[in-house]
Amino acid sequence: MQETVHNTGTVYLVGAGPGDPDLLTLRAARLIMNARLIVHDGLVDPAILSMARKGARLVSVAKRRSRHSMPQPEINALLVAEALAGKDVVRLKGGDPFVFGRGGEEAEACRAAGVPVEVVPGISAALGAAAAAQIPLTHRDCASIVSFVAGQCKGLTDQDWAGLAGKGRTLVIYMGVATSEAIAEKLIADGLSPDMPVAVIENATRPDMRVLRAELAGLPALVNGARVKSPALIVIGEVAAEPETELRAFARENLTMEFGQ
Numbered sequence: 001m002q003e004t005v006h007n008t009g010t011v012y013l014v015g016a017g018p019g020d021p022d023l024l025t026l027r028a029a030r031l032i033m034n035a036r037l038i039v040h041d042g043l044v045d046p047a048i049l050s051m052a053r054k055g056a057r058l059v060s061v062a063k064r065r066s067r068h069s070m071p072q073p074e075i076n077a078l079l080v081a082e083a084l085a086g087k088d089v090v091r092l093k094g095g096d097p098f099v100f101g102r103g104g105e106e107a108e109a110c111r112a113a114g115v116p117v118e119v120v121p122g123i124s125a126a127l128g129a130a131a132a133a134q135i136p137l138t139h140r141d142c143a144s145i146v147s148f149v150a151g152q153c154k155g156l157t158d159q160d161w162a163g164l165a166g167k168g169r170t171l172v173i174y175m176g177v178a179t180s181e182a183i184a185e186k187l188i189a190d191g192l193s194p195d196m197p198v199a200v201i202e203n204a205t206r207p208d209m210r211v212l213r214a215e216l217a218g219l220p221a222l223v224n225g226a227r228v229k230s231p232a233l234i235v236i237g238e239v240a241a242e243p244e245t246e247l248r249a250f251a252r253e254n255l256t257m258e259f260g261q
């Protein structure tokens with residue numbers, strides 16, 4: 001009896017970036033366009049999925065808050081099973097696969113099963129949003145430390161955020177919309193100034209992007225008032241302040257001298 005021998009396929013953990021297809025790496029674009037099987041999560045923009053070739057199989061394992069999603073062990077098992085059956089799998093994730101993307105868990109599962117893995121980086125939401133909103137995450141004048149944190153409630157009790165925000169620092173919070181009130185309260189209780197600038201960037205790099213600004217104490221009111229929805233990022237720090245206009249800079253320099261303030 002003849003046995004069918006499969007070569008094991010490769011699992012490509014590919015970062016799809018924050019939304020705009022122009023922000024894909026060339027390697028990601030090539031893999032997406034050539035794939036026969038793409039397993040993607042809910043954050044991957046439809047414009048990116050539409051780059052797949054005709055006849056490609058697209059499997060959604062949507063992982064967005066409050067929507068039904070496939071449990072992580074099942075996703076791992078699916079990737080491994082397809083690869084062991086000889087198929088290359090493009091596992092497409094929003095942003096970068098290794099920034100709050102569970103890419104580490106999927107890579108581990110593949111390695112444990114003897115499935116080759118390749119990781120293709122993507123532009124993480126913090127970088128895409130900062131660029132699109134023209135907020136420099138570091139600035140020689142006011143920020144030389146940047147932290148990326150996950151804003152779910154669990155993180156809030158587990159971690160000491162005290163040192164992450166404040167003078168000279170930029171704090172970028174992923175998945176923090178639903179917990180913005182607790183975040184603001186916690187940071188203020190930890191001693192951060194209630195008037196520290198905050199920017200909220202919703203749907204960064206997509207046609208419906210919104211950039212909203214407030215001071216830390218006003219963050220929950222901003223999020224509720226503007227009905228901010230996921231996906232959105234919160235940036236806290238001096239760099240998040242409204243950029244200074246030429247007029248304001250002129251007024252600051254000249255009027256300060258005149259009034260001696």
Ligand code: SAH
Pocket residue numbers: 018019043093094095096097098099100101123124125126129173174175176201202203204205206230231232233
């Ligand atoms: N691996 C992803 C992050 C996944 S966690 C990355 O590197 O970007 C999901 C969170 O990412 C969302 O809740 C939101 O906080 C953020 N996010 C992803 N895409 C975004 C976008 N286009 N605009 C704003 N925030 C985004």
